[in-house]
Amino acid sequence: MDVAWEVALGADDMRRRVPRPRPRAQLTICRLQAQRDDTPSSSPSAGPYRALVLVTIADVLALPVLAAGRPRIRAGSRQLDSPVRWVHTIDIPDVAGLLQGGELLLSTGQHLKDPRLDLERHVRALHDAGAAGLVVELGPALPHLPQGLVDAARGLRLPLVELAQPVRFVAVTEAVHARLLHEQYAELHFSEGVHRTFAALSARTAPADDVLHAASAALDRFVVLEDRGHRVVAAAGARGSVDALADWADRSRRAPFGTGTGPSGPERWMTAPVGPAGARWGRLVVPQGASDDTRTRLVLERASETLTLSRLAGHQGPGTLVEEASAVLLRDLLGADAHQEEALALRARSLGLPAGALVLPLVVRGAQPAQVVSAAAACAVACLAGGIAPDTTAVVLTARTAEDADRDARALAEAIARGSSTAVLAAAAPVPTFAAAGEGLIEAVHVADAAAAQPGRREPGRVHRAGDLGVVSLLRQLRGDPRLDAYVEGQLGPLLRHPGRAGADLALLRALVASRGSKTRLARATGTSRQHLYSAIARLGERLGRDLDDPDVLCSLHVALLAHELSAGAAPAEATPPG
Template identity: 50%
Template sequence: MLTVADVLALPVLVAGAPRVRAGEDRLDAPVRWVHVSEQADVTGLLGGGELLLSTGLGLTRAGFDADGYVGALVEAGAAGLVVELGEVLPALPAPLLRAARAGGLPLVELHRAIRFVEVTERVHARLLDAQHERLRFAERVHSTFAALGTSGASTREVLERAAGLLDAPVVLEDLAHRAVDHVPGRSGTVEVLRDWARRSRREGGGGPGGGPEGWTAVAVGRPGERWGRLVLPGRGAGQDAGLVLERAAEVLTVLRLLAAGGPGEVTADRAHGDLVSDLLRARPVDEPALRQRLRALGLPVRGGFAAGAVHTPGGADRPAVAAALRAAGVVGITGVLGPDVVGVLLVGAAERSLVRLAAELPASATLGVTAPGERLSGTGEGFAEARHVAQVAAAAPGRAPGRVRRAADLGVRGLLWRLRDDARVAEFAEGQLAPLLDAPDGGRADLELLAHLLASGGSMTRLAGLLHLSRPAAYGRVQRLAGRLGRDLDDPETRLALHLALLVRGQGPGGPGAAPPNRDHGE
């Protein structure tokens, strides 16, 4: 970025013996162009960032309005005004000086004549060189992070590349402003992470220069599911910081959602997986390129696109999913979304085609899908939803194979799955069931009885049938259970709270029906 101070330091300007008469604190203003102008009225002629050169001819005309002239320059975003003193204008008019100082406009006088054409040539050459350098830098950034996004790089590798490109420290923080990883650069860890949480909150979430320290920060994660920020803590990187951090954040988002394919994949499978990976971070502007890539893979680009996900308990089985697609006659490509989930881009798939696909999958697999849409670039968010649906449906008790699941089918289990990492949810379940969990056997028998009671809707007749007991015997067990809990099990809100607590425990790492954690060992 070329500034007013940079232009004044050029030999061709130094030869004019420049003297700054106003706006000394604005010499870091960026210069987008240099323009020679003798007009006293520049309203509507400037686009912002211009440094004007003048011999003062327009400033000597009768009726010259210094306040209006400077006001128009400031309003247009001019970088500054350079006036050559001489026969036309021996000295700067006092009204012009006052207006420039009041408006904060850099005003420079030249005491020796110079060739304005040489100034414009030198400055424009510098500007064009800077633009070309920025284009080359942008290409280097793109190629660097494109390679990382398809190679299964670690978070640290992404941060190291970003810090190397910027020659500055880069920090990854979570939403609680905790620095979860960083590359300190030349500053050192101590200085970079000094009082991090407080400084980060003070800086806010804006672009370059938004806070007192001028940090640059970009959000990490898909829209609506942000999980962190990538931060350059300091000033001076300008537009380059935003470019690098945005590309690095995209790669980190993909790495969190997508597990890289194995080295033994054939070329076509790898190309499919790469496309699925790119769809996760696709933007609307990428639509033409994505369609061209899909077309190049031999797939149609008409009929709508839907995101699907197949959950398999034993691990992501991409070959089995691809085989099921072929057997069902469904057009689509696959890519691994996680350790136990395969993503499926479905092209023009009707409902009956999805039913055939679900039937062709292994009995242990669970298929989740989203509604079809016209935009290929819009399937990125769909993959996250489909994966969520498949994982929740797979964990639900009584799962029937060969069915197509959607978000509307999940009910409260879907909500609890999204909240499963929230400590408050686990605390709630623990508090509701604590009297039972304190039993020597971890409350296994009582939890099973409670689950049967809730499944029967509180009906003693149905409960007795489930337990193969008489109604009085079943009633006696429920009364003893209520006593241990210290709760009224006939109260609907009590049953709801206990039901939610059981669902939370059932969606833990062991899946439905898992043994209760051993509380003595903090598991």
């Protein structure tokens, strides 16, 4: 939908937003330059969002046809943002019974000269009937407003405006009524656009991020999706996002979950529940002081329906949303810099991660995010977990000290091992910021890959670190380097150039290095006679042109063999002998 959304603040907590086809037409709003002699007041609410809205008294006074009358506000200057439903011309005292509310009344003031008219009662009748305000044109017959009229209007805060110059009232009513009709069309156009947008999202079971971005674009507001645990699982809209997410969980708990769409809590957040009736699993929130606004309600309700249908169609539970949000954050850490620290920390806190002086990056190979989250809950370790690659789960946890971080990592590794004996947990060093954790996650990925490739060294419940893996970790990082490829070719080339027997030769070399060059140990482990084994090793040495009794030669071949098997995707030779 090629629509440029503009939004605005209106009166009495009513906000309106008007979609306009591109190119965007420029709307000139004349500021009211009127004298005010009753109480100081700010101009009509402009706020962070300003465009076409419900027509207000201030809008009417700003129309050139009425501004030419040099309007002077005598009462109710703080109510100029009151909406105007219609404009009537009146010059009779008993008009209150003809009003339905929201009318701005235009008068030449002829009836105000009647000495029998009770001005205070007259003004109260207009106020009680819901009149938006009264505009009186001064002239020779009425050179100034009666003071009783002004006092009564001030007492009831009814906007009262006097015009110093004659104005064609018919031109005023035509201009206002045309504007009102335009607003009614704009409301219909907005509603149709919202329904089309979210119907299309529902049809393709769009992810939560797409739904949130559509809602934010329609409202030009920051929009949040949280779960019942007050964790932010998706958000959209850059405007004020850092401030909006500060202390999210605490602020959210002060805004109770409701059964329908409406304002909640001391900050008057506009909220809408998400999920089937009786099984609500979250809610949408416009947190930045949103009022009870028709358009905000419409957008949030349509977005809520779309999210509910998408979850049902995808057979996904609310926990999946937290995992998705965690995964997005963890992937963002991989390319983060120091300037993003505040936003990253707020996102982590809003997902339920407690504050801590240190951040510990972890990576688990062989376990899904849900398994890691379950293990963390079982050992009471607070963390965020999300998939960053197939069979690879990134994890961050916070701690006060390095000792606390190490203790939590060990507890998590042991809990994961109870559910999966093949899972590998790798850790980098703890860092002081989330922005710095990205490099740690990359290091932990390398460590986890290297540890997973050495099944003989894996111990259930062990936390693997770069220093534990020796040369394998380095070789994994150098994989694909042409210099390493040349080294492997130089060491193993005589075997690799004969594919018919290369498999058997490499297997024997692997067994030899695993036995640390001890032929006796190798013969015992393989159950092979020493004479046969000695002959096979001698032939292998001849083909390689190397002395396999030399420890340095054997070490060089071991490194080459590890690099070759890492490059080929096979499990590298173990450092401990078989058996």
